[in-house]
Amino acid sequence: MKYLSRGMLLLAMPLLLSACSPWVKPYERAHLADEVMSFDRDPIANGYLHHVYEAREAARGADGASGGGCGCN
Amino acid sequence: MAATKRLLLAFALLLPLIVQAEVLAPDRLDVMYHSYDGGGATIDGPSVLIRKNIGNSVAVSANYYVDMVSSASIDVLATASEYTEERTEYSIGAEYLNDRTIIRAGYTSSEENDYSAQTGSINISQSFFGDLTTLTLGMSYGEDTVGQNGNTEFEEDVARRRYQLNLTQILTKSLIAAFNFESAVDEGFLNNPYRQVRYLDPNAAQGYSYQKELYPETRNSDAAALRAIYYLPYRASLRADYRLYEDSWGIEASNWELRYTHPWGERWLFELKYRSYEQTQADFYSDLFPYRDAQNFLARDKELSEYTSDTIGLGVTYYVPEQWLWVFDKSTVNLYWDNFQFDYENFRNVLAEDAVVGEEPMYNFDANVIRLYFSFWY
Numbered sequence: 304m305k306y307l308s309r310g311m312l313l314l315a316m317p318l319l320l321s322a323c324s325p326w327v328k329p330y331e332r333a334h335l336a337d338e339v340m341s342f343d344r345d346p347i348a349n350g351y352l353h354h355v356y357e358a359r360e361a362a363r364g365a366d367g368a369s370g371g372g373c374g375c376n
Numbered sequence: 377m378a379a380t381k382r383l384l385l386a387f388a389l390l391l392p393l394i395v396q397a398e399v400l401a402p403d404r405l406d407v408m409y410h411s412y413d414g415g416g417a418t419i420d421g422p423s424v425l426i427r428k429n430i431g432n433s434v435a436v437s438a439n440y441y442v443d444m445v446s447s448a449s450i451d452v453l454a455t456a457s458e459y460t461e462e463r464t465e466y467s468i469g470a471e472y473l474n475d476r477t478i479i480r481a482g483y484t485s486s487e488e489n490d491y492s493a494q495t496g497s498i499n500i501s502q503s504f505f506g507d508l509t510t511l512t513l514g515m516s517y518g519e520d521t522v523g524q525n526g527n528t529e530f531e532e533d534v535a536r537r538r539y540q541l542n543l544t545q546i547l548t549k550s551l552i553a554a555f556n557f558e559s560a561v562d563e564g565f566l567n568n569p570y571r572q573v574r575y576l577d578p579n580a581a582q583g584y585s586y587q588k589e590l591y592p593e594t595r596n597s598d599a600a601a602l603r604a605i606y607y608l609p610y611r612a613s614l615r616a617d618y619r620l621y622e623d624s625w626g627i628e629a630s631n632w633e634l635r636y637t638h639p640w641g642e643r644w645l646f647e648l649k650y651r652s653y654e655q656t657q658a659d660f661y662s663d664l665f666p667y668r669d670a671q672n673f674l675a676r677d678k679e680l681s682e683y684t685s686d687t688i689g690l691g692v693t694y695y696v697p698e699q700w701l702w703v704f705d706k707s708t709v710n711l712y713w714d715n716f717q718f719d720y721e722n723f724r725n726v727l728a729e730d731a732v733v734g735e736e737p738m739y740n741f742d743a744n745v746i747r748l749y750f751s752f753w754y
Contacts (some may be wrong), residue, residue, distance in 0.1 A: 304458075334607040337607065347425040351747060361655050
């Protein structure tokens with residue numbers, strides 16, 4: 304039985320780690336779920352502004368938007 | 377045996393945390409009018425984005441977007457005449473959710489009378505550690521065909537590749553941060569077939585002449601960004617972004633942004649932001665070359681010069697009472713305005729009258745960007 308307990312503990316370790324490690328518990332995430340905390344609240348508006356940046360600036364990428372450029376010159 | 381029971385009990389208690397899977401974003405329709413007005417160019421048009429879930433694990437989306445361009449920018453006035461054109465873009469996308477993994481694929485097609493572009497993209501997101509961490513890896517590949525109005529013989533190609541890594545991390549119950557890294561590789565005809573560079577020409581009446589610009593056929597760039605959003609002690613948030621960029625053309629750029637978002641009552645949400653951008657010039661850029669064919673590569677595109685840009689943005693969102701639009705779960709009306717101020721350090725205003733060649737005042741302009749959009753959740 305001792306070995307069974309240790310075996311189960313070993314098997315459960317990755318799951319326990321992934322479950323124990325959240326130092327912010329799901330029930331503590333009310334603020335994080337608020338829309339004022341979103342990086343991409345309105346994708347249509349966000350995507351357009353990134354299009355303006357890419358058209359007017361040499362820098363491109365790492366803007367958090369998905370896709371691959373505007374395909375414009 | 378008691379140890380086993382305790383273990384099973386602990387496992388059962390933690391199970392809700394373990395199996396809490398991701399969910400897809402809700403069904404949504406956005407209709408936007410966008411407008412850019414500055415530096416002699418106006419670009420406006422509609423954009424419509426629709427997103428629909430099919431069951432619990434698949435979502436599809438489609439976007440229709442139009443740019444209607446009317447340009448009399450300083451480049452156009454200096455070497456050509458005002459023009460109008462239209463660019464139409466269609467995008468489709470699909471998402472597949474499996475537990476904590478989301479796979480996304482997309483395709484975009486953009487057409488204008490002298491330029492067409494097709495881009496395919498794919499990315500995969502995985503959340504870890506009780507959904508505190510989300511890692512996304514993505515890539516895209518695009519093929520562009522560059523044409524030239526009035527020259528049916530002219531046709532060149534560009535291949536564009538992008539590789540992205542995004543890491544989003546919940547740090548505290550009020551703070552979320554993200555790290556983004558992106559490499560881009562472009563190969564092919566990268567200059568603009570219409571744009572020209574100027575060089576000193578003692579035989580010309582105005583003291584200088586123009587010749588076509590010529591860029592290298594490859595451009596590699598890396599960009600890395602850090603972002604964070606903090607939930608303030610009252611219901612509002614403060615966001616900070618910082619990005620660094622460099623490329624094989626010798627351009628180094630950075631930008632930072634602060635954004636304050638403040639709901640007011642149940643129906644209103646206000647946003648205020650400031651963004652600052654600066655970049656150095658490309659190695660082969662010059663406002664005025666000393667003579668014709670002065671270098672292997674030649675550029676006088678103001679976007680490749682050294683300059684700064686400051687942006688102030690204001691926005692408001694109104695949550696429409698449900699009884700007004702009862703067919704939707706939620707509806708919003710949004711108006712966002714951004715004012716850009718561009719100040720060029722080594723791009724001169726050749727339209728300035730009575731100026732000595734090479735000593736014209738530096739060019740600057742401001743632009744207003746409007747986003748008016750309606751969002752409906754259903």
